[in-house]
Every structure is written in C-alpha cells, then in structure tokens.
Amino acid sequence: MDSLPILDDHMHLDRRGRFLNAARDFARNGGTHIILVSKPPWTINININKPDDYRRVFDETVAIAEAVRETGIGVFVLLGVHPAGITQFTNQRTLEDAVGTMKKGLEIAGKYVEEGLAIGLKSGRPHYPVSEEVWVGSNQIMEHAMILAKELDCPLQLHTEETTEKTLQDIKEMIKKTGIPSNRIIKHYAPPMIKEFAEIGIYPSIIASGSNTEEALQISTRFMMETDYIDDPDRPGAVLGPKTVPKRTKKLIKRHGIEPFYKIHKENPEKIYKIEIKL
C-alpha cells in the first residue's frame, strides 16, 4: 500500500483558504500527487483588464505549487482561463474583447508550458445557460485552447456543461477539426460514463463523490479521480474536501484490490500528461 501513488487530478489551493493545511490533510491520508489548476481570477481578487493580467493568476498558481512541493507532495500545474470569465468580462466590455482577452490568456498560459512551469492547459465553456452569442464565443475559446495544446504538444483539461452524449459529440467534432490527439484531452468533473469517453478517445477525470468511482470501476480503469477542491475561504466544505481521493481509494482497495489503482493514479496520468509519477 505504501508504494501506491495517489493523485488528485483537479484541485485548487488558495493562500487565504486552508492552503498548506489542506495539502497536508491530503498527504496524511495517503495522497502523493496533485494536478493543481489555476483559480478563476475573481476568486483571488485579480481583475483581468488586459490579457497580461492573467500572468498574476498564473504566477500565483506556480508559487503555490512550489510551496506545496516543499511539503513533499508532487505537484503538476495546469493553467488556463475559467469558462465563466466570458460572463464576468462581458459585464464591462464587448463580447469580442472578452473572447480576445481569454484567447490571449491561453496563449500566455502556453508560454508557461513552454518554460516548463506548467504541464498543460485548462479551458472549456460555461456550465450554466448562456446566450447564443456567448456560446459561440465560448466555443471559439475552447477551440483555440485545442489548437494551442496541439501546437505545444501538451494536455488540455476541459471544463464544460454537464456531460451528455451531445457534449461528447461536440467535443469529438472539435477534436477532429483542430487535429489535437484525443488522448491528450481530459474531461474535468466527469460522471462515470467510461465507455462513452473511451469511444471518443478522451479521458474522464471522475469526480470522486457518491458512487461515481465505484461505478466507473465496474466498467474499467480508464479514468482518473478528482475532488475539484476549491479551498474557498468563504465557502469551506462547499465541495469535496482534500482527503476525499486518498480516503475513497483506500476504501475501494478493500473490495477491488490495489492493482486498478496503479492504473488510475500512475499509468493513466503518466501517459496522458507525459509526466513521471514516482514516490
């Protein structure tokens, strides 16, 4: 058991939240690696007036990763623009400007990938109803992220509306159009639709709540596990806590054995992100 890495595939940390204490909770329960995702700028009091302002968000994520590594946890960084940004920004400016700013934000994130400060990108489209024109703009942003990830040869995590067959078909078409290899795309906050994801070649990051992981395991080990822990000081306990992935993994090992979890926490992320997960 001690030799099993345990990876949370999508987590945020915030210095005004539980920060290192949350990371230590994760580690104390057996967690060893984190895919750390940049926070939405407005949740860390950063205003995006121009694309370069995203650097403040990314620098903060990189600094947090460095601090967490000092506790002994392996941290890999994904940087990008939060899909809800389009709604935030269009309150103050035109849609065209908002879309342009977010596309440039992704390009800046790409520079961090080139410099080795991040392993990949994060993008997507809103998970709540929006107008037709905002939807079109959001799809342009997501498509731009796929083009960039293809050029950079890096992975891309997607945040989208609730996963349905239609969502997956849309993603499949965009993958075809942009030419990004589907096995570099990870669907964040995924339900256990393991077969459906396998059919279009992208990887689900299963949200480790309720019976999701158990249901996914009944089908195969072609997935990762995440909490989407947001470490929001104003909403403690709003989502799954940092201990969830290691705790659930250990519980499920009793029934399923340890073998499937080498796949889920080591082999899958190593292949998809092109990283090395070692203890």
Ligand SMILES: [Zn+2]
């Ligand atoms: Zn998130």
